[in-house]
Amino acid sequence: MALRALLGDDVHPATKAAFSKAGLTDLTEILCRSVPEIVAQTGLKASQVADVVCRLSLHAAPKPSTAAHLLTTATHDPISWGDAGLDRVGPIRTGHLIDLCGESSAGKTQLALQLCLAVQQPPECGGISARAVFINTEARFPMSRWHQLAKHCAQRYPSLASIAVSDNVFTNRINTADEFWMFVHEALPSLLSSSGVRLVVIDSIAALFRADFALDESAARAHVLFDIGRQLKQLAHAHKTAIVCINQVSAHVPEEVLPSFAPSRVIPALGLAWSSCINARYFVRRITSREASVQAACDVERQLSCALAPHLPEERASFFVDNDGCHSMEQAGIT
Template sequence: MDKLAVPPAVSISLERAGLRSLSEILEYSSGDLVRRTGLKVYQVQGLIETASEAVLARFKPLTAQDIRQIDNQKLSLGCPLIDETLQGGLLPRSLTEVAGTSAAGKSQLCLQLSLTVQLREKHGGYSSKAVYISTEGPFHSKRLKELAQFMAGKYSYLNAQTLMDNVLVHHSATVQELKVLLNHELPCLLQKNPRNIRLIIIDSLASLFRVEYSYDDSSRAYDLKLIASSLHLLIYQHQLTIVCTNQMTSDTKSNTTRPALGELWSNMVATRLLLLREEGVDNNAAFCPGVNPVPRLLQIDFAPHLPNNTMNYYIDDEGVHGLDAIDPAILDTFD
């Protein structure tokens, strides 16, 4: 529990009720807190006031010029053509979802972002570190090393080892572990490194919820809302760009696929990018335009500043790259 100036009896009641963070306390109404903790109404009112003041104290005042400068600093995805499609890159101080089919390149794009955030501002980066939260399987350290070596060769001021050292990796195997990370460990890390960490990646959020909850589980919706609230709090407290990957799920009614996690999660996301890949193609096949095409499509599903748009892309040893023209033959494979 974050240290709060509350009486010992209140602190004990919170611990017994399993409320261990400010965000968890403020998620409940005063009536719910009375029922859950057994505290008196006046005690709960004082608790809410104290918790609210503690949250507000974490916010660092920004001038209008500060906000304007931050909002103009979009994060490059490492490819000029993709950046052009996104009108400069990912929005700062925003939650972006990268959803897609299996082997479409979601993790590849996230690894690339964990390196581009370290570029200087004139090259589309923030000169900052990234936190990469992996939820399934081992982290792709070998692939990150390959990408870091290529990027270090492209920019003389970068070093491959330093690039890798600036990607802080954490593995969360359960929803509870992720909640503890977002509500306790990350805030401490960010407070100790102000403005030195600007990108958080969760790869992938859907995998945790798919394993732990049934579709109609009410606690699933509650935990998903709690995590989304924690992410938005981190964004505005620390001026972060946050990227979460999501998987696709089948919609039996329409015989189509759609991003997992449902409408509740969709309403929490500012921008959604879809990465689509033709089914039945060798997962290990590399894309070489005109030689060995593996159809992939990047689609802007929604964004507050962008129209719906589509572009083809490919993946090679050096990363994810856009194509300067949409191939109608490839586009047809996704209809």
């Protein structure tokens, strides 16, 4: 917006003219300079400059809201994992950038697919009656698995019986970090503002950034990750959307950087830069097959744990995957 329009009629035209004459026509330009600097550039009086800076700041600053007000807005709606036992670990929240990490075949994609179903449930069943976007960067969208889940979902989630669940999930494929950058800055904002999508799954973020950057480009990678993290967070907040990024793990690094809850000997990929961008992190871990005591349907035990989040203490829950999705041991009555 033009500076003249921003300042309104209360500011003397001569003051506005002095700003434009000095080339200070942009909000960013002005707010990045100190008052004495602008005084020197424009030849105006300090109080006049301070007045303009104050007006611009009041315009550019977000409006505050009290915690009580935030409670009443749906900024941080919980989205169920689709299983009461898994929800004990803590449901994910809209407005957050969430990292779901674990070794390959730990069950990350399975949980994410289940979220795409659960998000469509009405609020009384743990969902938010919204649609989902599933971005693939590694493999193709697991279509046959999705159809299997969609076929069974009416039994498991009665509230979805009348909903065409497959129509509410958009899929997209992205191949490179550059494409992804374009996607989060251009396609995603318009998608979120128009289509009733409030869950975005990116499977996986690590594949993009581990492949496209060489080892000695870690500083450049950190910059891009910070930018993407910031953009995703802004979108998550503005559109009250949960953005779930599936992450891989790296082999152990000596420093105890992360919570001890992280399974031993692996740490999340993409390093500290990415960890600084996210709001919450969940770990999925595959626990080696149990002995004969466990039923055939759940021969592989997996574990979901919350490694960091601003809203919950650390918890963990064991689960298994079968035809109709992820089930916690607790709900299935297995101890």
